[in-house]
Amino acid sequence: MDLHGAFHVYDTTLRDGAQQEGLNLSVADKLSIARQLDDLGVGYIEGGWPGSNPKDTEFFRRAGQELELRHAKLAAFGATRRAGVRAADDPLVAALRDSGAGVVTLVAKSHDRHVELALRTTLEENLAMVCDTVTHLREEGQTVFLDAEHFFDGYRGNRAYALEVLRTAAEAGAEVVALCDTNGGMLPDWVSDVVLDVIESTGARVGIHAHNDSGCAVANSLAAVAAGATHVQGCINGYGERTGNADLVTVVANLELKLDRNVLPPGLLRDATRIAHAVAEVTNVPPASRQPYVGTSAFAHKAGLHASAIKVDPNLYQHMDPVGVGNDMRLLVSDMAGRASIELKGRELGYDLSDDRELVTRVTARVKEMEQNGHTFEAADASFELLLAEEVEGTRPSYFDVESWRVITETRPDGEAISEATVKLRAEGVRYVVTGEGNGPVNALDAALREAIGQAFPEVAKFELIDYKVRILDQGHGTDAITRVLIETTDGESSWVTVGVGANVIEASWGALVDGLTFGLRRHHR
């Protein structure tokens, strides 16, 4: 069944997903995630609530200038007008209308008790708010979706009123009424019954917005679709408040690969694993290895007993071909999977390794050993390319020899802290001793290192460190654990990521800094 177009895959990572405890997204983060979601081919990206806070307003402003979406439309989320004013006079409604998104997802109360207790207005006025706001936005040329908040609880308490809210919105021109299991406690059979009743009673186009509080967010979404819903909301990696929203990739993969519904543009689901992990890098929430479809363990087998049968027919041991979501079968006792991906990655970087089995074996072994020690090459292509170059060419690319480095951070009399680094190195036959200052130890080391090398290689002046990420790998030991640092460097034209690892965070950062400069110099000297 080809539903793509007639079916909405609606992502709310940037709005509802951002409600997750500990998750804080800058405007740059949101823009970066929106690009990834567009690569996945979702139909709608809910960007936030313009007018409710400066960050979301800024997001929509910059999105209009900077985002070039190929598949998705942006949606602005916001509430119906306040009680007692006209929608046309409500500045928050105006902010939705003027966001530039073109699609407005209006959240409305459909649970009578919430209208009275949280909204503090009458049931009649709430209906008027829905009708008036939808009508106004439609007249202004907006597409309108309605998010019926607390719908399932409201339906249980006062079915007639909950349905009346939907009917009012649909009659005023809302294209979809999304039923929100805001508190997240529904089970699939219940969702199914309610969706069937809503469609029969209102004739409206129905959407589903599920949370995972009963561990059934995915199944509830599927149950709604089976009952006739044609609009599914969710978040990448299942981000969201409390137990999270429905994991959009899992829902979509089930629809596409198991239920034969084509809800994304063809072929894009094959990037799901890469995209899910790339978003996790931006949010800095460690990806769950057991995540369905895209988790690093999702197709990992302790082969043991069944290794020979797996070789004969891997599909006897997996529920689908992991290629469909861009993941890989991993045999935890063998290095078969490793070799193949090293070869592939080499090809990606311009090295044809297919003729040199011994080289591939050597690189695979080194990658395995280094990943065991905490490195990751998946995000750090530049460090991987340096390793590959070292194995192919026999020596590691190098443009300078470091003698020693030191960095001091101390409080100043005014209470602020300052960092000062001294780097001693040789480049092009000259010894440099340079001291740099910075507002942190790595910042100071970076300044000293680039100043020293810049005297031998002036092109370094163009290099700039644009991102710095730290992850503690061995939770439970505090500052005493292994630290992984990822650094992104740019030369103004492109950027590259390097990785460093160490018990000492400064040592790890130093490794990533040196790789970053080496990679940049190598690129300019080839």
Next chain:
Amino acid sequence: MDLHGAFHVYDTTLRDGAQQEGLNLSVADKLSIARQLDDLGVGYIEGGWPGSNPKDTEFFRRAGQELELRHAKLAAFGATRRAGVRAADDPLVAALRDSGAGVVTLVAKSHDRHVELALRTTLEENLAMVCDTVTHLREEGQTVFLDAEHFFDGYRGNRAYALEVLRTAAEAGAEVVALCDTNGGMLPDWVSDVVLDVIESTGARVGIHAHNDSGCAVANSLAAVAAGATHVQGCINGYGERTGNADLVTVVANLELKLDRNVLPPGLLRDATRIAHAVAEVTNVPPASRQPYVGTSAFAHKAGLHASAIKVDPNLYQHMDPVGVGNDMRLLVSDMAGRASIELKGRELGYDLSDDRELVTRVTARVKEMEQNGHTFEAADASFELLLAEEVEGTRPSYFDVESWRVITETRPDGEAISEATVKLRAEGVRYVVTGEGNGPVNALDAALREAIGQAFPEVAKFELIDYKVRILDQGHGTDAITRVLIETTDGESSWVTVGVGANVIEASWGALVDGLTFGLRRHHR
């Protein structure tokens, strides 16, 4: 409906859960987890495969001597006899019979292709293996459950044969035939159809064993129960191979609290949160904060908009009372926080702020201002409590005055980096100058700070830093950005989280360290 007794809650954490990548359980770990599972009131604890490896054999030996189970029975897991021998002559069958458990869960192939490819025998011999092994164990006084491996895939490929395996086992005396979704790709409606057919076609008592590869393990288990299954297998915390097994607590909580089936002894579910976390301590797998029912975020709310309504009726905002699973509602103090949520949060921490409007206004304003500067109090309850104490009591709780600090990180001749910190401070009228070493600058500062303060307050010796998190807030500026540090400190009994912010990561860490020690000292001095 009271099913307890007539319904089996069957835990397989110690066998199938232990297949999880990176999870390794010693015999002592397994005994400890078995005690926790018994506290939860599960009916059966599958302990492992005696005879297949020395560790599992040892587990059953020690369990017989050391475990005093009040609710659960132990089950030994193992395969049907080998092809071509009598069950009575197979040493692996003997190991099951003699494990002392009294219950044997026999795994049998029910998928024709697996019989031929993995077992390498005929379909007829496989049936004979099932019949002979079940018969022998029943004659020897064992209760027998059958795990029909790859059942759902087998049913799809050769329904008649898959059903024949079940019929054979039931006729030979197996009490339950558990349908295993070994590859984990099923969806709830499919499970429901198959279970209905199995019950109608065989008359056997049916169990379900679900994996989470399609994100539906919980829903699949519930679908099976709705279709007539009366035996549910799962693992605590959803441990297991690939994406894990059905999370047993989530399944049971849904059955008990939402579907009104009493499947555990009365009252025991109220310990679920404690037990799930205690098991996570043993496995050393960090608990997922978003886990349904028992996760630390499962009942956490970014109150903001709705705080006033939450005060009136918390049940408007949660799908069930968290007390039912031993969890708590938590209000997160965030930049969306208004006065009402500050008041509620204060109450949670033991401060009644309802009479002092001016104080609440002041605290709200400070929280907002500090969150604008990069603080987050959402995860850092201890820093929030210090701020609250400062506003309530007029001065910030303080046990020492810092004069200055300095930390140096440098390369040693062998290439490794070492950090050394010097801290100067006054406590209890005495000036301390202490130098500490560490494998990173924060580690060294922590060592120096705790040694200095420990001389004035010996209880500091019990404090330990157990988690350290860094987040760069303003992406796009690399090491030049604002840094937020979260630190978790423990005194061996409980733990608390503090936050520090600064342009300099070391300065941010210092703030969080000082708050962490201050909070701990305050708790011990009240």
